[in-house]
Amino acid sequence: MQKDVIANEEINTAKLAQAEKIILQLQQELPSYIANGSGPFLAAVYDEKGNLVAKEANSVINEGCSHNHAEMNAIKAAEKALQTYDLSTYNLSLYVTAEPCMMCLGGIMWSGIKAVYYGVPSERVEQITGFDEGFKPNWFEEFQKRGISAYGNIAVKAGEKVLQDYVSDGKTVYQPNRE
Numbered sequence: 001m002q003k004d005v006i007a008n009e010e011i012n013t014a015k016l017a018q019a020e021k022i023i024l025q026l027q028q029e030l031p032s033y034i035a036n037g038s039g040p041f042l043a044a045v046y047d048e049k050g051n052l053v054a055k056e057a058n059s060v061i062n063e064g065c066s067h068n069h070a071e072m073n074a075i076k077a078a079e080k081a082l083q084t085y086d087l088s089t090y091n092l093s094l095y096v097t098a099e100p101c102m103m104c105l106g107g108i109m110w111s112g113i114k115a116v117y118y119g120v121p122s123e124r125v126e127q128i129t130g131f132d133e134g135f136k137p138n139w140f141e142e143f144q145k146r147g148i149s150a151y152g153n154i155a156v157k158a159g160e161k162v163l164q165d166y167v168s169d170g171k172t173v174y175q176p177n178r179e
């Protein structure tokens, strides 16, 4: 277990071990999504038995929609698969290669997802790529109040490498021009 992992509950080592395995797998798969035109983020929704419900990459560029972050896409796919707008009765967990941005935190809150596990923290995403992840005051605490577990900084090194490669390959940082 990595010592820099943070959580908004007492760390459950079984849940964390499962998250490390899934997030490392997502980081390994992500370069092939990027090669096909996706943005550098991948998210997956799993049920409590460890079955994959949905897995989606960021598709802002290839689908021409600023909302299409990996988390939003994965939640949408999970809701479609389960034919509901309320995932809360399914006890689902979202795993994502980097910390959710301000939009995705809202998307997660509205979906009924019960737990979030992420790889690279926003501060490092911003340093490496220049993406603006937004302002997110006390989100661990706010999620805790709403019964949503959050674990972060999982398999960070592998995730940073994918983002560094995205930048060094000259891929697009797709956000509004603020000049």
Ligand SMILES: [Zn+2]
Pocket (backbone or CB within 6 Å): 069, 070, 071, 100, 101, 102, 103, 104, 105
């Ligand atoms: Zn996002």
